[in-house]
Amino acid sequence: MAETSDFKAEPPEGIDPLGASSEGASLYQLIREDIIEGRLAANERLVVTDLARRHGTSTNPVREALQLLRGEGFVTFVANRGARVRPIDQDFVRDIYEIGVLIEPALTRWFVNMATVEDIAELERIQGLIEENNFADTFRHSELDTAFHTVMYQRHYNRHAAELWWKHREVLRAVSRRFNFTLARRAAILREHSELIAHVKAGNADEAAELIARHVEGSGRHVLEHMRARNAARAG
Amino acid sequence: MAETSDFKAEPPEGIDPLGASSEGASLYQLIREDIIEGRLAANERLVVTDLARRHGTSTNPVREALQLLRGEGFVTFVANRGARVRPIDQDFVRDIYEIGVLIEPALTRWFVNMATVEDIAELERIQGLIEENNFADTFRHSELDTAFHTVMYQRHYNRHAAELWWKHREVLRAVSRRFNFTLARRAAILREHSELIAHVKAGNADEAAELIARHVEGSGRHVLEHMRARNAARAG
DNA sequence: TTTCCATAAACAATGTATGATTTATCGCGT
DNA sequence: ACGCGATAAATCATACATTGTTTATGGAAA
Numbered sequence: 001m002a003e004t005s006d007f008k009a010e011p012p013e014g015i016d017p018l019g020a021s022s023e024g025a026s027l028y029q030l031i032r033e034d035i036i037e038g039r040l041a042a043n044e045r046l047v048v049t050d051l052a053r054r055h056g057t058s059t060n061p062v063r064e065a066l067q068l069l070r071g072e073g074f075v076t077f078v079a080n081r082g083a084r085v086r087p088i089d090q091d092f093v094r095d096i097y098e099i100g101v102l103i104e105p106a107l108t109r110w111f112v113n114m115a116t117v118e119d120i121a122e123l124e125r126i127q128g129l130i131e132e133n134n135f136a137d138t139f140r141h142s143e144l145d146t147a148f149h150t151v152m153y154q155r156h157y158n159r160h161a162a163e164l165w166w167k168h169r170e171v172l173r174a175v176s177r178r179f180n181f182t183l184a185r186r187a188a189i190l191r192e193h194s195e196l197i198a199h200v201k202a203g204n205a206d207e208a209a210e211l212i213a214r215h216v217e218g219s220g221r222h223v224l225e226h227m228r229a230r231n232a233a234r235a236g
Numbered sequence: 237m238a239e240t241s242d243f244k245a246e247p248p249e250g251i252d253p254l255g256a257s258s259e260g261a262s263l264y265q266l267i268r269e270d271i272i273e274g275r276l277a278a279n280e281r282l283v284v285t286d287l288a289r290r291h292g293t294s295t296n297p298v299r300e301a302l303q304l305l306r307g308e309g310f311v312t313f314v315a316n317r318g319a320r321v322r323p324i325d326q327d328f329v330r331d332i333y334e335i336g337v338l339i340e341p342a343l344t345r346w347f348v349n350m351a352t353v354e355d356i357a358e359l360e361r362i363q364g365l366i367e368e369n370n371f372a373d374t375f376r377h378s379e380l381d382t383a384f385h386t387v388m389y390q391r392h393y394n395r396h397a398a399e400l401w402w403k404h405r406e407v408l409r410a411v412s413r414r415f416n417f418t419l420a421r422r423a424a425i426l427r428e429h430s431e432l433i434a435h436v437k438a439g440n441a442d443e444a445a446e447l448i449a450r451h452v453e454g455s456g457r458h459v460l461e462h463m464r465a466r467n468a469a470r471a472g
Numbered sequence: 473t474t475t476c477c478a479t480a481a482a483c484a485a486t487g488t489a490t491g492a493t494t495t496a497t498c499g500c501g502t
Numbered sequence: 503a504c505g506c507g508a509t510a511a512a513t514c515a516t517a518c519a520t521t522g523t524t525t526a527t528g529g530a531a532a
Contacts, residue, residue: 071305095397099394159327160328
């Protein structure tokens with residue numbers, strides 16, 4: 001699994017990157033990243049001619065990229081008023097965490113029943129790196145954590161579910177990177193990952209699924225609490 | 237609830253129809269329906285100039301509509317080879333049914349705890365129409381069935397989940413219309429809807445959620461069985 | 473003076489048309 | 503079966519028309 005040895009988490013195998021054609025693809029990816037990473041403000045207007053100038057293309061590919069992003073839900077359109085950045089706010093994050101709580105246990109259950117020794121070794125390797133890093137490098141942690149779960153969901157037969165998870169994951173990864181982990185959360189993550197590996201080894205699908213549900217919910221609660229706090233600080 | 241008195245099911249309130257601008261919107265909707273209703277064959281090439289000619293527009297709006305459909309997952313792109321119709325095959329249908337089994341119980345649980353007397357009256361009214369129709373008019377049944385579930389999920393706070401459900405529902409509605417209901421399935425639908433209403437009235441959220449899981453799973457099994465049979469017939 | 477409103481100018485979205493360039497695809501002859 | 507040239511099509515650029523939105527501006531009213 002080459003994608004887990006370096007820092008950058010890769011999409012699960014078999015998920016088309018949606019960035020096919022050279023020019024338009026990078027345009028799409030650039031705008032997408034700007035939204036997900038928060039470099040474009042919530043509700044900011046996306047003016048076609050501006051984007052075209054900024055990226056050195058004509059307006060045509062820009063408009064197509066915006067429609068693609070619209071279909072994925074990262075951009076909203078109003079007739080004759082063009083595109084705006086869809087805000088990745090608390091509601092947004094809560095929504096996709098809740099969907100994760102529902103879907104990830106099912107993906108996990110399947111994984112437990114299908115896991116090979118190589119899979120388990122890979123999980124343990126990544127978990128080793130996570131413990132080694134011990135949250136020192138936030139970016140690295142978030143990549144490793146994503147890789148950990150990717151190993152589990154990567155080969156699931158339900159491609160819709162796996163792709164949905166990945167799409168959500170990309171957002172959550174970016175959002176959670178903006179915050180530091182509390183000590184309690186750090187401990188919970190390490191403990192839950194270890195327990196999960198134990199369940200996988202023992203073939204306890206139900207326990208693993210239940211654990212993942214708690215894991216995702218805990219992660220969501222943690223991020224949302226941070227968002228709330230930051231929001232309150234900004235408002236107060 | 238005006239949307240349930242006539243034949244055409246409407247998207248849940250608050251779901252933007254994604255068809256904003258007049259021209260491009262209808263283009264998008266037309267192509268989308270052609271795919272969902274199966275008028276465009278699986279994997280069929282979507283040639284930009286053809287579509288433009290057929291719909292009497294220039295190529296630009298066509299390309300944008302295709303990108304939007306790509307983002308929604310109804311169309312696939314390969315670099316420099318353009319767009320193709322994403323096949324709505326057994327895998328596709330199984331995937332989204334399975335996601336429904338995971339998500340709909342959660343939506344239902346919330347509904348049971350929030351349902352007003354008007355909601356319940358509306359459910360009973362629709363259920364009355366469903367029984368009255370008694371599967372005589374397949375199209376009408378599918379619209380009514382959709383309306384029934386829409387009442388439940390319409391106002392859920394998790395807009396992502398509700399929109400995901402709706403997007404999937406539009407596909408499943410079209411697919412299931414291609415088949416007739418077996419007698420066993422008819423009986424199950426009527427029984428489960430009635431039981432569901434009883435659970436809602438009694439405020440039994442868990443029972444309702446469990447029932448919906450079975451309802452969706454049964455519906456999926458039924459449709460998939462039909463698809464399998466038709467596929468086998470075609471192959472044999 | 474400030475607030476409000478109508479109006480005009482500037483801006484931008486949307487669609488059309490056309491051409492250049494690159495990349496697939498297909499038919500044909502070897 | 504293979505290569506090659508013709509055709510088809512995707513992709514991008516450019517320019518422009520039309521339409522609707524936004525903003526600036528100059529008064530009229532409070």
